[in-house]
Structures are given as C-alpha cells and as structure tokens.
Amino acid sequence: MKTAHIIKSSYSGMMYSRDFQLWYTYLSRRLNQGWSPQDLSFLLGKPDHFYMDFEKMFQVSKFLSAESLLLDRVYISSEVVPMAFHLEPYEVSTERIVRVKIEEDDVKWNYTIEIPWRFELGKKCSAAPLLYMEEWKAEKDLQLESDAMIHVRGKLDFLLDKKILERGKSSWELFQEVCTTGLSQLTIYPRHLKNCLYTMIQQGKIVVRNVENRYCFSSIV
Incomplete structure (x- = not known):
C-alpha cells in the first residue's frame, strides 16, 4: 500500500487579537473561493x-x-468571522504570537493554527482553541482550463473593441468584467485573467502601468 508523502512546515508572527480575526477571516475567504495567494496578489x-x-x-x-x-x-463582502476574545479586567490588548503548522500531502494542505487568546462563552471563557483549516490542491481539467481562457479572452477583446480599456482598469475591476460565464460547470479564476492579460501584453495589445502603486492595464492607443 502506497504511503502518502507528507511535508511539514510552520511559521509564526505577532499580532493583536482584532488583526488576527481579520487575518483568519481573509484566509477563510481565500480557501472558500479556491484561490491561491498569487491570485490575491494579482487582484x-x-x-x-x-x-x-x-x-x-x-x-x-x-x-x-x-x-x-x-x-x-x-x-464583495465585509463580514468578519465572529470571535469574542476574553480579557481580564487588568489586561490590555497587546501583540501576541500566533503559530501556524502545515502538513502537506499529495492532495491538500492541513493548517493547524495555535492562538494565545481565550474565547468568551457567555459569562465564562474557554481555553485557547486550536483552529483547523484545509486547502485542497486544484485538479486542473485541461478542457475546462481551455474553455475558461477562451471565455476570458473573448471578454477582453470585447472591452478592447469598445475602447473601454483606454483609460485603464485595475486587476480586480477586470476580474469583475470577466468572471461571470452563465455556465455552472465553468469557473473563472484570477489566474485565467492574469494569463490572458500577459499574453496580450506580449502581443502588444495591452500595456501594464503602475498607478498609485498598483498594476493597471490599458489598451495601447
């Protein structure tokens, strides 16, 4: 019987409880969308x-x-994962260390998050919990990948033809333009848009500029 190959890694950092709540919220959102960290960097x-x-x-x-x-x-959400942190009357909010341990196998990453805070439970409080999350590795279907790229390229060509890109658009604005397909089996990921844009840059149809310290894509006038 084949044994799964497991790679273990870890990292840690200092943060306030409110910052951890937002950090955890954004990690949860990313995993729910099936996006990679590179996808978020691009957007x-x-x-x-x-x-x-x-x-x-x-x-x-x-x-x-x-x-x-x-x-x-x-x-398209500002909802934060609810967390009620317990502080004793004599305590003040300070930065504390958070640790993340990762076990990676052939199909997914398992995250174990160790936090130093206790949670409020009514008038009581619980010990610092361990938080667990899973991130499954993408199984790319070559046909669906091709269909996604064709869809995105068609939307971008339309925007070029209508001269909508003359003033430039940010990555996330363009993603809003191309992400809807009307097909339940076809999901557009940020990587599809990124790959199409970079192909069109190489073809001399689109140029990327730095506007207010963010990438902006526009047609070549």
Missing part, C-alpha cells in the same frame, strides 16, 4: 509574493490598514 495589483507575506504574518497591521477595503471589494 490587489501587486507582485506574486505580496499576499503570501501577509498570510505568513509579515507586518499584518500595516497590510490590513492599506488593503482591507480593497479586499472587501474583491470578495
């Missing part, structure tokens, strides 16, 4: 590593201050 108009730095807890407060509003627009 935020940033280099590939940008969102992964946030998930690995690098300068979380700074990231949230700059990106929360746009992330909520990307997800």
